[in-house]
Amino acid sequence: MYSQEHLTFLKKLKKKNRQVKLTQLLILLLFLIIWQLAANFNLINTFISSSPKNISETIYGLMKSGDLWYHVWVTTYETIISFLLGTFLGFFIATLLWWWPFLAKVLDPYLTILNSLPKVALGPIIIIWAGAGKGSIILMALFISVIITIINIYQSFIETDSHKIKLLQSWKATKWQIYYKLIMPNSIQTIINALKINISMSLIGVIMGEFLVSKEGIGYLIMYGSQVFNLDLVMSGVIILGIVATIMYYVINFIEKRCIKNK
Amino acid sequence: MKPILCVNNLKKTYHTKQGETPAIDEVSFSINPGEFIAIVGPSGCGKSTILSILCNLLEKSGGTIETDKNTSFGYMLQQDCLFPWRTILDNCLLGLEITKQNTKENQKHVLKLLKTYGLEEFIHSYPSNLSGGMRQRVALIRTLATKPDILLLDEPFSALDYQSRLAVSDDVYRIIKKEKKSAIMVTHDLAEAISMADRIIVLTERPCRIKNIHSIYFEHRSTPIENRKCKEFSKYYDQIWKEIDFHV
Numbered sequence: 439m440y441s442q443e444h445l446t447f448l449k450k451l452k453k454k455n456r457q458v459k460l461t462q463l464l465i466l467l468l469f470l471i472i473w474q475l476a477a478n479f480n481l482i483n484t485f486i487s488s489s490p491k492n493i494s495e496t497i498y499g500l501m502k503s504g505d506l507w508y509h510v511w512v513t514t515y516e517t518i519i520s521f522l523l524g525t526f527l528g529f530f531i532a533t534l535l536w537w538w539p540f541l542a543k544v545l546d547p548y549l550t551i552l553n554s555l556p557k558v559a560l561g562p563i564i565i566i567w568a569g570a571g572k573g574s575i576i577l578m579a580l581f582i583s584v585i586i587t588i589i590n591i592y593q594s595f596i597e598t599d600s601h602k603i604k605l606l607q608s609w610k611a612t613k614w615q616i617y618y619k620l621i622m623p624n625s626i627q628t629i630i631n632a633l634k635i636n637i638s639m640s641l642i643g644v645i646m647g648e649f650l651v652s653k654e655g656i657g658y659l660i661m662y663g664s665q666v667f668n669l670d671l672v673m674s675g676v677i678i679l680g681i682v683a684t685i686m687y688y689v690i691n692f693i694e695k696r697c698i699k700n701k
Numbered sequence: 702m703k704p705i706l707c708v709n710n711l712k713k714t715y716h717t718k719q720g721e722t723p724a725i726d727e728v729s730f731s732i733n734p735g736e737f738i739a740i741v742g743p744s745g746c747g748k749s750t751i752l753s754i755l756c757n758l759l760e761k762s763g764g765t766i767e768t769d770k771n772t773s774f775g776y777m778l779q780q781d782c783l784f785p786w787r788t789i790l791d792n793c794l795l796g797l798e799i800t801k802q803n804t805k806e807n808q809k810h811v812l813k814l815l816k817t818y819g820l821e822e823f824i825h826s827y828p829s830n831l832s833g834g835m836r837q838r839v840a841l842i843r844t845l846a847t848k849p850d851i852l853l854l855d856e857p858f859s860a861l862d863y864q865s866r867l868a869v870s871d872d873v874y875r876i877i878k879k880e881k882k883s884a885i886m887v888t889h890d891l892a893e894a895i896s897m898a899d900r901i902i903v904l905t906e907r908p909c910r911i912k913n914i915h916s917i918y919f920e921h922r923s924t925p926i927e928n929r930k931c932k933e934f935s936k937y938y939d940q941i942w943k944e945i946d947f948h949v
Binding site for chain 1: 756757775778779784786795796798799847
C-alpha cells in the first residue's frame with residue numbers, strides 16, 4: 439500500500455498526462471472546425487484547399503467502392519517487400535564488410551557517394567531498367583533503405599568493445615564465433631533502430647516510386663488526384679498515408695518491445 | 702620444483718606507419734606451480750604486452766616461451782567484459798562454449814565455483830544487477846571455468862573504487878590460492894602487488910627490461926589485507942618504490 443503522499447503524486451501525474459492528451463485532441467478538433475467553417479462561409483476556395491467534409495466523403499466513397507483497401511494493400515505490400523529486402527540485404531552486406539575489412543576499405547567512398555546521392559534521381563534510370571511496374575517501385579524503395587541500413591549496422595559492428603573481442607580471442611575463438619557470440623547480439627539495439635528507420639525509408643521510396651510509375655497505390659491516388667485537379671482526392675490520399683505510416687511505426691515498436699522483453 | 706613456464710629473452714617491437722617502437726627488450730623469467738607473480742613498472746612500459754603475448758593475442762618478435770605441451774592460460778582483463786545479454790551463469794560458460802568443452806561435468810564445476818564463492822543466488826541475474834566487485838568475481842570464475850593452469854591478470858582491479866578493490870583483491874587472492882592456480886598479475890599499484898605476490902618483477906621504462914626481481918617474505922603471511930599490516934610490508938614498499946622510474 440502506498441502512502442497518501444505517493445497517491446497524490448500519482449494522481450497529479452495522471453492528471454498531467456490527461457491534460458496533454460486533451461490538448462492534443464483539442465488542437466485537432468479546432469483545426470478541423472476552423473477549416474470546415476472557413477469552407478462553409480467561402481473564406482477559402484474548397485477547389486484548391488478542400489474541406490474536412492469533402493475529404494471524409496471522398497474517403498467514404500473510396501471505402502465503399504473497395505478502391506481504398508486495394509490501394510492501401512498495394513502500398514503496404516510493396517513497402518513490406520522492400521523493407522524485408524532492405525533489412526536482410528543491408529544486414530548481409532554489413533556482415534560481409536565486417537568480415538573482410540579490406541572490402542570495407544575499398545567500398546567506403548562508394549557507400550559515401552551512394553548515401554549522399556538523392557535516390558529519387560535514380561528514378562528514371564530504374565524505370566527504364568526495371569519497367570514501369572512493381573519492380574521499379576520496390577527497387578526504388580530498396581535503394582533508399584539499404585544504404586543507410588548497411589552503414590548503421592556496420593558501424594555498430596565495428597564499434598563493439600575491443601576488450602570483449604580480446605577476451606574471446608584469448609580462448610582462440612574463430613571469427614565466426616566472435617561474430618555470432620558477440621558482434622551480432624551486441625548490435626541488436628542498432629538493428630532494431632535500423633528497422634524503424636527502414637520502414638519509413640521504404641514507405642518514402644514506395645510513394646516516390648508510385649508517383650513515378652503511377653498505376654496503383656496511395657502514391658498513385660495522390661498523383662492522379664493532382665493531375666485531374668481533384669484536391670479532395672489528394673488530401674484524402676495524404677491522410678490515408680499518414681494513418682498507414684503510423685500503423686507501420688507502431689507495429690515495429692511492438693516488435694521492439696517483444697525483442698527487448700525476450701532479452 | 703620444475704617451473705611451469707619459462708620466458709627467455711622475450712622481445713617485442715610494435716610497427717606503425719610512424720616507425721617502430723621497441724616495447725619489450727630481452728625479458729626472462731619463470732614461474733613455479735602455485736606461485737603468484739606480480740609485474741610492476743612505470744605506466745606504458747609494456748607490462749600488458751607480456752601477458753598479451755603469453756596468451757597468443759600478440760606475436761612476439763623474439764625469444765622463447767617454454768611450457769608443457771598442455772599448459773593453458775586464462776586471461777582476465779581490467780574490464781569485467783561480461784556480456785549484458787547473458788545471465789551470470791551463461792557468462793561463466795562462455796569460455797567453455799568457445800573452446801567446445803561445454804559438457805555437463807564442466808558445467809557442474811562452474812556451478813560449484815559460483816556456489817563456493819557466494820554467487821549462487823545471482824546465477825540467473827544479468828550483470829547489470831551486480832556491483833562492480835561482484836562482476837569482477839564473476840569474471841574470475843569465467844576465467845577459471847576452462848581450468849587454466851596459469852592465470853594472467855591484467856590490472857584486474859583498476860576499474861574498481863578503492864574500497865571494493867581491497868575487498869575484491871582479497872577474494873580473488875583466496876580463490877586463486879584455493880584452486881591452487883599459478884598467476885601472473887600486471888598492476889601499477891605497488892601495495893597491491895606486495896600484498897598479493899610471492900615474487901615481484903620490477904620493469905624499467907619502455908622498452909622494458911627486468912630491473913629487479915624481489916621475493917616477498919612475510920613472517921605471518923595471510924590474506925592481502927592482513928599482509929598489508931605486516932612489518933615487512935613497508936620495507937618492501939620503500940625498496941621497490943625507489944626502483945620504479947616514476948615520471949610525474
